[in-house]
Amino acid sequence: MVMVRNAYPTTIHSGTAEMVYAPAIMGEIGVAPRHSQLITRLNPGDVRVDVGGGQLEHFYVSGGIIEVQPHVVTILADTALRAHDLDESKALEAKRRAE
Numbered sequence: 039m040v041m042v043r044n045a046y047p048t049t050i051h052s053g054t055a056e057m058v059y060a061p062a063i064m065g066e067i068g069v070a071p072r073h074s075q076l077i078t079r080l081n082p083g084d085v086r087v088d089v090g091g092g093q094l095e096h097f098y099v100s101g102g103i104i105e106v107q108p109h110v111v112t113i114l115a116d117t118a119l120r121a122h123d124l125d126e127s128k129a130l131e132a133k134r135r136a137e
Contacts, residue, residue, distance in 0.1 A: 050097060050118045057088040058111050060104050069106050076106040084121070085113060096121035 058069040061083035069076075085097040102115030 050120060051087065051095065053087075053089065055087045055111070056090050059084075059086040059088075060113065061085070061099075062104065067104075069104075069111055072108050073106050073111075075108070076104070078104055080104055080113070080115065085118075098124060 056070070060067055060069070061081040063079040063081055067076075067078070080099055080102045082099065082101050085099055087095045087097070089095055098117075098119045098121060099113065099115040100117035102113060102118070105112045105114075
């Protein structure tokens with residue numbers, strides 16, 4: 039079971055997965071079912087959830103925390119967005135304004 043949640047009580051994704059990849063503070067981690075327990079901070083970046091059948095679901099997180107239990111992965115982030123909800127032109131414009 040994988041849950042990706044915003045800081046406010048909104049679940050962005052909930053379901054089973056074969057593997058979860060996340061941008062942990064010390065580098066990217068991969069979490070498989072029955073992984074040992076872990077809690078660590080996340081850097082901003084791409085979280086990938088392998089839902090099986092060659093399908094990957096992508097989420098952008100602004101940072102946050104990942105908690106890994108043997109059968110549950112929970113990601114808490116201030117901002118978590120599905121990749122297909124992102125607008126590339128708006129993101130590039132925001133980046134240009136920030137620079």
